[in-house]
Amino acid sequence: MGYPQYMRDSIAKVEATRPRRLQETFPMLTAQEKQALLEKFHPDYIREAMRELRVGPNKGTRTPHELADLLEARPVLDPKAVNLDNVDYETDVLIIGGGGAGSAAAIKAREAGAKVIMATKLRHGDANTMMAQGGIQAADKENDSPAIHYLDVMGGGGFTNDPDLVEALVKDAPLVIQWLESLGCMFDKQPDGTMITIHGGGTSRKRMHSARDYSGAEIMRTLRDEVRSWPEDIRVIEFAPAVELLMDTNGRVAGAVLMNLETNEYLVVKAKCTIIATGGSGRLHYQNYPTTNHYGATGDGLVMAYRVGARLAFIDTMQYHPTGAAFPEQIVGLLVTEKVRGLGAQVVNIDGEQFVFPRETRDAESAAIIRECVERGKGVTTPSGIQGVWLDSPMIEIIHGPGTVQKELPAMVRQFGRFGIDITKEPMLVYPTLHYQNGGIAIKPDCTTDIPGLYVAGEASGGVHGRNRLMGNSLLDVCVFGRRAGITVGQHFREVTLGKLTLSHLDRWEKELKDAGLDPKVCAPILLPDYTRRKGV
Amino acid sequence: MADQELIPIYIMNKQYLVPPTLTIMRALEYAGYKLIRGVGCRAGFCGACATVYRTAGDYRLKIGLACATLVEPEMYLAQIPFFPAPRAQYHLEELKPDMSALLKTYPEVLRCLSCGTCTKVCPQDIDVKDYMAEAMRGNIAGVADKSFDCIMCGLCAARCPAEEKQYQIAILCRRLYGKYLAPRAEHLHKRVQEIMDGKHDAELIRFKTMSKDELKKAYYERDIEPE
Ligand SMILES: Cc1cc2nc3c(=O)[nH]c(=O)nc-3n(C[C@H](O)[C@H](O)[C@H](O)COP(=O)(O)OP(=O)(O)OC[C@H]3O[C@@H](n4cnc5c(N)ncnc54)[C@H](O)[C@@H]3O)c2cc1C
Ligand code: FES
Numbered sequence: 001m002g003y004p005q006y007m008r009d010s011i012a013k014v015e016a017t018r019p020r021r022l023q024e025t026f027p028m029l030t031a032q033e034k035q036a037l038l039e040k041f042h043p044d045y046i047r048e049a050m051r052e053l054r055v056g057p058n059k060g061t062r063t064p065h066e067l068a069d070l071l072e073a074r075p076v077l078d079p080k081a082v083n084l085d086n087v088d089y090e091t092d093v094l095i096i097g098g099g100g101a102g103s104a105a106a107i108k109a110r111e112a113g114a115k116v117i118m119a120t121k122l123r124h125g126d127a128n129t130m131m132a133q134g135g136i137q138a139a140d141k142e143n144d145s146p147a148i149h150y151l152d153v154m155g156g157g158g159f160t161n162d163p164d165l166v167e168a169l170v171k172d173a174p175l176v177i178q179w180l181e182s183l184g185c186m187f188d189k190q191p192d193g194t195m196i197t198i199h200g201g202g203t204s205r206k207r208m209h210s211a212r213d214y215s216g217a218e219i220m221r222t223l224r225d226e227v228r229s230w231p232e233d234i235r236v237i238e239f240a241p242a243v244e245l246l247m248d249t250n251g252r253v254a255g256a257v258l259m260n261l262e263t264n265e266y267l268v269v270k271a272k273c274t275i276i277a278t279g280g281s282g283r284l285h286y287q288n289y290p291t292t293n294h295y296g297a298t299g300d301g302l303v304m305a306y307r308v309g310a311r312l313a314f315i316d317t318m319q320y321h322p323t324g325a326a327f328p329e330q331i332v333g334l335l336v337t338e339k340v341r342g343l344g345a346q347v348v349n350i351d352g353e354q355f356v357f358p359r360e361t362r363d364a365e366s367a368a369i370i371r372e373c374v375e376r377g378k379g380v381t382t383p384s385g386i387q388g389v390w391l392d393s394p395m396i397e398i399i400h401g402p403g404t405v406q407k408e409l410p411a412m413v414r415q416f417g418r419f420g421i422d423i424t425k426e427p428m429l430v431y432p433t434l435h436y437q438n439g440g441i442a443i444k445p446d447c448t449t450d451i452p453g454l455y456v457a458g459e460a461s462g463g464v465h466g467r468n469r470l471m472g473n474s475l476l477d478v479c480v481f482g483r484r485a486g487i488t489v490g491q492h493f494r495e496v497t498l499g500k501l502t503l504s505h506l507d508r509w510e511k512e513l514k515d516a517g518l519d520p521k522v523c524a525p526i527l528l529p530d531y532t533r534r535k536g537v
Numbered sequence: 538m539a540d541q542e543l544i545p546i547y548i549m550n551k552q553y554l555v556p557p558t559l560t561i562m563r564a565l566e567y568a569g570y571k572l573i574r575g576v577g578c579r580a581g582f583c584g585a586c587a588t589v590y591r592t593a594g595d596y597r598l599k600i601g602l603a604c605a606t607l608v609e610p611e612m613y614l615a616q617i618p619f620f621p622a623p624r625a626q627y628h629l630e631e632l633k634p635d636m637s638a639l640l641k642t643y644p645e646v647l648r649c650l651s652c653g654t655c656t657k658v659c660p661q662d663i664d665v666k667d668y669m670a671e672a673m674r675g676n677i678a679g680v681a682d683k684s685f686d687c688i689m690c691g692l693c694a695a696r697c698p699a700e701e702k703q704y705q706i707a708i709l710c711r712r713l714y715g716k717y718l719a720p721r722a723e724h725l726h727k728r729v730q731e732i733m734d735g736k737h738d739a740e741l742i743r744f745k746t747m748s749k750d751e752l753k754k755a756y757y758e759r760d761i762e763p764e
Contacts, residue, residue, distance in 0.1 A: 031757055125583065126578065126583050126585050130577070130583045131580055138725075140725045141724055141728075143762065145737055146732065146740075147737060147740035147743070147744055150741060151752070151756055151759055152759075154752060155753075159749050163745050167741060171732055171737070174729045174732060175729055178725055181715060181719070181725075183629070183715075184714070186681060186685070186715040187719075189720060191720065193719070193721045194723075199764070204759050204761045206762055211685075212685060212686070214582075214685070214686065217582055218711075221708060222712060222715070225624070225709075225712060228624050231626070239574075261573050292580070294578045295577060295578070295579055330558070330560050330563075330605075330607065334579075335580070410686055411581070415605070530571060531566040532570065533569065
């Protein structure tokens, strides 16, 4: 295995230009250049890929067809198939989703005295949080401040972000790092305890904290272990995704119907407060892109929240990570962490020449790579017919010394090493991949939504990142707003008295579909993608 | 797939023909399984997809992550989506970062035979035996460092003749290290205090109340910390 000869020929050019490139960095885009580039090459700007929603609170909002199909779909659940008088579990707080946001919320809600049920689709921790490699941002160094972080976040999001959410994000950030450490997270540090922090795309200060390149795994497994410390208060139900939210007769969200994935049996969970922490939707493969996301990232939370009338924000923008693996075939679409560029690796074309500043914001970096391949024809075509450009990882060994790649990027070394590619010596071939759902359910800084009883945190929420999230701000988002959701429900749950449970919102939904002249064949949430006999996932 | 030869593999002893370029996970799907168990991240990070297999003519039992291992002809495979190795019940604040913590939670740690079966099966190539030796010496920092890349797939525990739960011991040690032993980041605690004292509010409010154009200007003119 490893690279075929013709690809090696291109690598030889990359090696030849390397000494020169070590002395020079491609200039950053100006605001005007960036806008023009995005409009021409970023997938969000492809008009045919989206359509206006025809029903629901976001009627008239544009979103990719794949998501629109699910938001306009019929329920999976037949209301007649469940008896709401027969409640299987009753609890103060139901958390839907066992990733970082759900786990942080569970810990905080328990601390406030709530009994918690966490329902999750796969195992607790099988989630996008587990896969994050690069790191988590927090302005905790002398030359940095929450205000500078604020400016970076707003600029990264195209100045469209909700300022109140961003304020919460950057102000809580150092607190979150301190909290994670108190739970036992091992961050990368100097011998004197100083956090090792580096740049990420769009940062003006080095504020990316990491735990080798298992940053998300370190956070996820620590939070999970903490949740497991409290089995009397937090009950985790795995392989039991929510398929529909429940309401009460006062118009409050009052729990959910879960489905046991193995027996297909429905479970009724009645809860005073319900937190959606279901993460993203990469497995919907917008515009046929491969994805970095875990198997359960199918946008279920958005679908369920939409049906009870919650408003969505920024659902017309998805994040395409500039560096998904393009070779070998077995790992196409999987993430090559931005930390590779953070450590100094450049992005170069088939001739070994730079064509973009290596740390533009992700939208611009992706658009530049697409332009290089599609318009300029300067990409390398793999044996299976996809294009890519080189990410010159061996530069890191020259800049920071031999052994750096192994030490800083063990997961990447392992990922490629399994297929005979040594990234300490050879570059990686990369192309943009579907990575992150920039938008989601609109929230306020305390994670409340338009609908009483419904709270949202993490990638399922929308507003904090505006139209483009910066690296390291999502792990942060997940911890900041996961904690906030837990704290908020901890304050609310004692005051709630629920009315009678109902699924009447599904009847209303059917009527709304009918009134709009729609007769969808699709049922949602889809829970899992179907890859049986499908090629090239 | 017509131009490609299919190879026979055996999923729980039933033969299927699959393309040789697939990972075990994709081969299972190609064979028609819609996976529920034994799949998570699909990228080698979550440990959901531990798989054991043998190949024809080889006596050895092999292991791999289904999402990161290529199929081979005549591969006999089964997934181990779950292995009972529950975490001990503890609260981190009640433990001290030394041998006493391990003896309280996983006293069987001392039964380790140092046979090295765990090291042989680890799909992350971690020297599990070595960190277990550190554990037996009560060296929490050693276990934390050497086990860091663990994805908790559970294969070590599944194969251990001494019935250890290595990966559970490892995460306990990492958490103890992170909480109690790692050198303290003074700048972090200082910043948290400043924020609590409201020292950063004024600067934040200044940016928050700027017009969009002013904010843009501030953004494009901001200085960037050099590499
Ligand atoms: C490969 C990769 C690398 C990344 N790297 C970084 C990085 O370096 N820095 C950074 O800041 N961010 C990074 N991100 C983004 C970040 O990791 C995620 O956005 C974030 O962790 C999402 O957390 P979450 O808790 O909202 O969702 P998740 O962690 O995805 O958790 C969602 C959970 O909900 C469950 N679920 C879904 N539907 C249902 C349902 N119907 N019922 C019950 N449960 C359900 C899922 O199975 C899962 O357990 C990365 C993401 C990926 C995929
Ligand atoms: S599916 Fe997560 S490690 Fe294989």
